[in-house]
Amino acid sequence: MVLELRTYRLKPGTRADFVHVMTTQVVPLLRGHGVDVVDCGASLVDENGREEAYLIRAFPSLQAHREQEEAFYNSDAWLRGPREEVVSRLEGYHSIVIEASPEAVQALRG
DSSP states (O other), X not given: OEEEEEEEEEOTTOHHHHHHHIXXXXXXXXXXXXXXXXXXXXXXXXXXXXXXXXEEEEESSHHHHHHHHHHHHTXXXXXXXXXXXXXXXXXXXXXXXXXXXXXXXXXXXX
């Protein structure tokens, strides 16, 4: 399996709203597009005093990762849906994509 770990650096004072939008709107939308959302939430520690959050997604392959991401981020549901609520709270984000066993993915489920 392929596991994507994405961290979000947020504008000050936006973490609670960001996490709410992610968990109530974005995660269900991702799952509706067939994306396996493993976990999503607020970081327990602020890096250099900056608010952060995370999203963990699993994919059967690197190709599936590319295809599902492209389909989701180009969809009307995302572009006309919660996109602006997410993007307006971001200072930036960073993702890493690694190989992981199904057992490791299961252990990370929130």
